[in-house]
Amino acid sequence: MGEDLRLTRSGGRLGAETPVRAPGPLRGLVIERDQDYREVIGFVVGLAGAGTDRVAAHEEAVPLSKDTSYDIVIVGISQGEELGIDFLAELRRNTGCPIIVLDESFDEARTRYEAGADQILAKPFVPGALIGAIKAALRGPSPNSVVPVATEIKVQGARFDAATRTVHHANVTASLSRREWQLLAFFLANTNRYYEARDVIDQVWDREISTEQFRSYLTRIRRKLEPLRLPFQIVTRPGVGYALNMDLTPVV
Structure with missing residues (x-):
């Protein structure tokens, strides 16, 4: 998959499904209602070096975020879809890990940042940009940039x-x-x-x-x-x- 490829929506179905787990030393949670997007996001997360749990509904994500240790969370939002600020804040509390939001609308970007999102990318997205964002989030700050502080x-x-x-x-x-x-x-x-x-x-x-x-x-x-x-x-x-x-x- 080339890094200049843009993904477009293609009418995926919404429905309950068993979370898909892929092998990997790191673990990511993908939350996306559109099945096609969900599969592609999971694939891209795998390219960035993490295995995934993939769910369609926010209701499925909350218990997973409480019971599973994650290194990264990816939340996809489609045009007109509601994303409760409380939901993002709860994900942040439960996981303590970086949260990347893929958003078709940037109308509430500032509010989502303040609720817990670390990065917001445009949707449709460029796979290379998402891979870079995931790697940066998983890597954290560079060794030379971290400020040492006593325990x-x-x-x-x-x-x-x-x-x-x-x-x-x-x-x-x-x-x-x-x-x-x-x-x-x-x-x-x-x-x-x-x-x-x-x-x-x-x-x-x-x-x-x-x-x-x-x-x-x-x-x-x-x-x-x-x-x-x-x-x-x-x-x-x-x-x-x-x-x-x-x-x-x-x-x-």
């Missing part, structure tokens, strides 16, 4: 646990996704220093995400940390950049 950091009454990607403060715990933690770890290692979005992306992910995705990750981190009432926060200064400001007056 556990305690500062101003808050505890940051890298092993579980959690933040604890005032008897409240927030759990972060892998990329959310990588972003927070960068700011923890560079407190009170301002960086432009592109500089952060280059150092943390080696240019693998867009500035829009960066802002979505930042929004999700802020929302998750808000209930902890931390005495510091990630702040934005227009024209200057972003920083973890440790000099704020403690919240009481």
Whole structure:
């Protein structure tokens, strides 16, 4: 299958089916109502180096996401199809792995990023682009771009646990996704220093995400940390950049 080939919709059927498993050291979950698309997406995931479970309905995906350890989730959305934000958020909570959305409409792209999508690609899609996105997500940041952080950091009454990607403060715990933690770890290692979005992306992910995705990750981190009432926060200064400001007056 050439990388310049574009896939087109061809009237697949919707129906319950047994998840299709393919051998592979890594495991992906493919959620797509159109049978033809579902088979092709599964094939492309295999080319990227992962085996797959393939399901048609969201109702089938939720229990699988709870009971199976996945490395990647691919969600296909057709024109006019509803994709509940709660569904994406639940997939994120259950799997903790990267989620790629294939979407025929980008009307709700920002909302889907904030709900848990790591990447959104156009549908019909170019197989080579999907393979590249999957490999980048499975690979994670390059070794030179990862910010090393101690397994556990305690500062101003808050505890940051890298092993579980959690933040604890005032008897409240927030759990972060892998990329959310990588972003927070960068700011923890560079407190009170301002960086432009592109500089952060280059150092943390080696240019693998867009500035829009960066802002979505930042929004999700802020929302998750808000209930902890931390005495510091990630702040934005227009024209200057972003920083973890440790000099704020403690919240009481």
